[in-house]
Amino acid sequence: xxxxxxxxxxxxxxxxxxxxxxxxxxxxxxSVYWYQQSLDQGLQFLIQYYNGEERAKGNILERFSAQQxxxxxxxxxxxxxxxxDSALYFCASSAxxxxxxxxxxxxxxxxxxIL
Amino acid sequence: AQTVTQSQPEMSVQEAETVTLSCTYDTSExxxxxxxxxxxxxxQMILVIRxxxxxxxxxxxxxxxxNFQKAAKSFSLKISDSQLGDTAMYFCAPSVNTGAxxxxxxxxxxxxxxRP
Numbered sequence: 001x002x003x004x005x006x007x008x009x010x011x012x013x014x015x016x017x018x019x020x021x022x023x024x025x026x027x028x029x030x031s032v033y034w035y036q037q038s039l040d041q042g043l044q045f046l047i048q049y050y051n052g053e054e055r056a057k058g059n060i061l062e063r064f065s066a067q068q069x070x071x072x073x074x075x076x077x078x079x080x081x082x083x084x085d086s087a088l089y090f091c092a093s094s095a096x097x098x099x100x101x102x103x104x105x106x107x108x109x110x111x112x113x114i115l
Numbered sequence: 116a117q118t119v120t121q122s123q124p125e126m127s128v129q130e131a132e133t134v135t136l137s138c139t140y141d142t143s144e145x146x147x148x149x150x151x152x153x154x155x156x157x158x159q160m161i162l163v164i165r166x167x168x169x170x171x172x173x174x175x176x177x178x179x180x181x182n183f184q185k186a187a188k189s190f191s192l193k194i195s196d197s198q199l200g201d202t203a204m205y206f207c208a209p210s211v212n213t214g215a216x217x218x219x220x221x222x223x224x225x226x227x228x229x230r231p
Binding site (some may be wrong): 002033035042043044045048056058088090092103104105106108109111 | 150152158159160161162165206210218219220221222223224
């Protein structure tokens with residue numbers, strides 16, 4: 001058990017819809033990262049938050065947004081969903097930011113299926 | 116920008132034997148860390164081992180060890196005494212310290228099958 005909790009585990013929805021994925025980091029971790037894993041794109045970094053502030057953006061679409069709340073949990077919002085958004089979405093957390101020896105601990109992921 | 120190349124998409128090894136998974140990367144930074152993660156069929160992402168780029172000594176974690184060649188930007192993973200539970204996809208991932216963030220850049224992964 002990594003200590004990172006992601007909900008829900010599975011999500012099935014239709015094109016054009018909006019969903020919210022939730023992540024609770026490990027106790028004490030201030031950084032939260034979101035990754036997307038799809039068959040054609042592999043594992044891609046989406047966005048990082050540290051103590052409520054956005055710190056880095058990767059290949060995140062404009063239809064996607066995220067935030068980190070004062071209690072440090074994070075939400076990834078995906079809107080106007082398309083078939084190509086079907087993927088496994090991981091949240092990871094680490095203790096610090098900019099100190100890259102801190103390993104990232106991953107949640108079990110949310111599998112999103114767009115019908 | 117960093118790039119990671121894992122050129123062997125699939126590998127197979129007999130149980131109890133040794134296997135080496137290759138990884139090369141490209142970065143212009145001097146201060147970074149390298150990680151190997153495994154993803155078993157359960158789809159969890161599990162940290163296997165990490166290496167500090169400034170250390171010459173190769174990291175070891177039980178049956179897992181790395182061969183880090185900084186000049187060649189090569190970071191291979193050796194698994195000794197392979198076990199059935201090692202069957203998984205393995206990802207190499209450097210993490211560059213920019214002072215503001217430390218995102219991981221993943222390779223495409225290597226699917227390792229351990230045969231009984």
